[in-house]
Amino acid sequence: MYKRQKKSWVKHLDFLILDIICLEIAFYSSCLIRLGNIRRLPVLLDYYNRLAVVLLLVDICVVFFFEAYTGILRRNRVQELKAVLMHCCIVFAAVTVYVWATKQSEIYSRQVIFVFWGIAVVIEYFSRCLWKIYIRQRMIKGKKFSQLLVVTEECYAEECVSDFQHDRYKEFEVIGVVIVDKNRIGDEICGVPVVACADSFLEYVRINVVDEIFINGNTRESSEALANELLELGLTVHFNLVRESRLMPNKLVERCGKYMVLTTSMKIATTRQVFIKRGMDILGSLVGLLLTGIAFLVFAPVIKYQSPGPIFYEQTRIGKNGRRFKFYKFRTMIVGADRMKEELMDQNEMDGLMFKMEDDPRIFGIGKFMRKYSIDELPQFWNVLKGDMSLVGTRPPTEEEFVQYELHHKARLGIRPGLTGMWQVSGRSDIKNFEEIVALDTQYISNWSLGMDIRILFRTIGVVLTGKGSS
Known part of the structure; x- marks a missing residue:
C-alpha cells in the first residue's frame, strides 16, 4: 500500500x-x-x-x-x-x-x-x-525511508540516480539500480550498486527488501508489462512520464481522455484559488460600477461639451490566449483619434509594440485629468463583471499590437487580462521598453497568488490617488 x-x-x-x-x-x-x-x-x-x-x-x-x-x-x-x-x-x-x-x-x-x-x-x-x-x-x-529500486537503461542511469540523490526532501532511499539493456552487475553508479539486469531483476525483487520501483526510460509497452508483474508482488510502481526541468516549475498528473498525462504550465491554480479570484472580481466590479455611475454623472456632460461625440470609447482588445472582446473606457480623445495615430508614430516614447506619448495632442481638456487619475478606466469594471477581464492581470493589447507579437510575447496573454497589474504599480510612465513590460507580466503570472493580487490592488489605490505613473 x-x-x-x-x-x-x-x-x-x-x-x-x-x-x-x-x-x-x-x-x-x-x-x-x-x-x-x-x-x-x-x-x-x-x-x-x-x-x-x-x-x-x-x-x-x-x-x-x-x-x-x-x-x-x-x-x-x-x-x-x-x-x-x-x-x-x-x-x-x-x-x-x-x-x-x-x-x-x-x-x-x-x-x-x-x-x-x-x-x-x-x-x-x-x-x-x-x-x-x-x-x-x-x-x-x-525517518524510515522507503526502499526504492531504479529500473532504467544505461544511458539514463547516472542522470536518474544523481537527480534522486540531490533531492533534499525525498521520501525514499535508492538501494540499487537495475540496468535493463546491459549487464553491469557489481558496478556502482553515483555510489549506488547495480544489483540486477533484465534477466535477474525479478529474482532480486523476490528475495530482497524493496518497497517501491521507479521505471525510467523503457518503452511504454515494456513498462506496462513490467508494472503488471510488479503489482502482483505487492510493490508500488512509479512511471517516469517526463523529466522535470526549469521550464516546468508547476506540474500535476491528471487524466486527459483515456490518457494519464503530466500537465505543466507557467502557473497552476487550484479550484479554490480560481473561485476566490473570480469572487473578488465580481465583488470588486460591482463596487467599481457604482463608482462608474457616479463618474458618468460628473464627467459625461463635460466630455460632451469639450468634444462632441460618444461618452464611451469601444475597442476590440486581445484577451486570454488570443480571445477577442469589446473593451470600454470613458472617451478622453477627440473623435477619429485612432486614424491620427499613424501620423504620431515618430513621436512614440515606447521602445516596442505599445504606443505612448506624454503630450498626446488627441487628448482634450478633461481627458488629461481623467487619465492622470485613471477615471477613464472605470467602465472596464463592466468587462470584469462579464468575465472578459479580471481586477488584476496583464493589460490587454490592441489587435494592431497583437499581430506584431513574437512568440515569447504571447506569454503575457496566459492569464485573463486585468484592470491593473504589475506594470501599473511599477511606475508605468517610467517604463519605456516593451520587453520590460513582458518581463513584469510573465513574472506576475509565474508567481501569482491571491496575496499578490491583494497587494497589487492596495498599491493601485495609492497610484490612482496620487496620479503617479499615469499614462
Whole structure:
C-alpha cells in the first residue's frame, strides 16, 4: 500500500498550529506586560479572551487566502523573516480593522496590540526556524525511508540516480539500480550498486527488501508489462512520464481522455484559488460600477461639451490566449483619434509594440485629468463583471499590437487580462521598453497568488490617488 502525499495547506498543518500557538502566546504576553494580572478584572478578561478567539480565526483566514506556507521548507532565514513580517503585519492589520469596525477601540489598549505585533514577529520567526531544523533532521536521520529500486537503461542511469540523490526532501532511499539493456552487475553508479539486469531483476525483487520501483526510460509497452508483474508482488510502481526541468516549475498528473498525462504550465491554480479570484472580481466590479455611475454623472456632460461625440470609447482588445472582446473606457480623445495615430508614430516614447506619448495632442481638456487619475478606466469594471477581464492581470493589447507579437510575447496573454497589474504599480510612465513590460507580466503570472493580487490592488489605490505613473 502506498501513502499518498498530503496536498494544499493540510500538508503544513503543523506550521498553522505552531503559528496559532505563537500568536496566542504573544497576545497574552502583551496583555500581561500592559495590564498586569488581568484575572483581577473579570470583565476585561472576557473582552481579551474574545479578541484571542478573533485572532485565531484571523490567522486561519490569512493562511487560507495568502498561502503563507508555500515553499516554507525551502526558504532561507532571510526569506523566512520577510514571510513572518508579512504574516504578522497582515494579522495585525486585520485585528486593528476588527477593533475599529466593531467600535471597541476604547476597550482594548493600543499598546497591547502594538506590543503583540512585536512579540509575535520574534516568537513566530524563531519557532518556524527551529521547527524547520527539526523537520529536516528527522527527514535525514530519524525517518524510515522507503526502499526504492531504479529500473532504467544505461544511458539514463547516472542522470536518474544523481537527480534522486540531490533531492533534499525525498521520501525514499535508492538501494540499487537495475540496468535493463546491459549487464553491469557489481558496478556502482553515483555510489549506488547495480544489483540486477533484465534477466535477474525479478529474482532480486523476490528475495530482497524493496518497497517501491521507479521505471525510467523503457518503452511504454515494456513498462506496462513490467508494472503488471510488479503489482502482483505487492510493490508500488512509479512511471517516469517526463523529466522535470526549469521550464516546468508547476506540474500535476491528471487524466486527459483515456490518457494519464503530466500537465505543466507557467502557473497552476487550484479550484479554490480560481473561485476566490473570480469572487473578488465580481465583488470588486460591482463596487467599481457604482463608482462608474457616479463618474458618468460628473464627467459625461463635460466630455460632451469639450468634444462632441460618444461618452464611451469601444475597442476590440486581445484577451486570454488570443480571445477577442469589446473593451470600454470613458472617451478622453477627440473623435477619429485612432486614424491620427499613424501620423504620431515618430513621436512614440515606447521602445516596442505599445504606443505612448506624454503630450498626446488627441487628448482634450478633461481627458488629461481623467487619465492622470485613471477615471477613464472605470467602465472596464463592466468587462470584469462579464468575465472578459479580471481586477488584476496583464493589460490587454490592441489587435494592431497583437499581430506584431513574437512568440515569447504571447506569454503575457496566459492569464485573463486585468484592470491593473504589475506594470501599473511599477511606475508605468517610467517604463519605456516593451520587453520590460513582458518581463513584469510573465513574472506576475509565474508567481501569482491571491496575496499578490491583494497587494497589487492596495498599491493601485495609492497610484490612482496620487496620479503617479499615469499614462
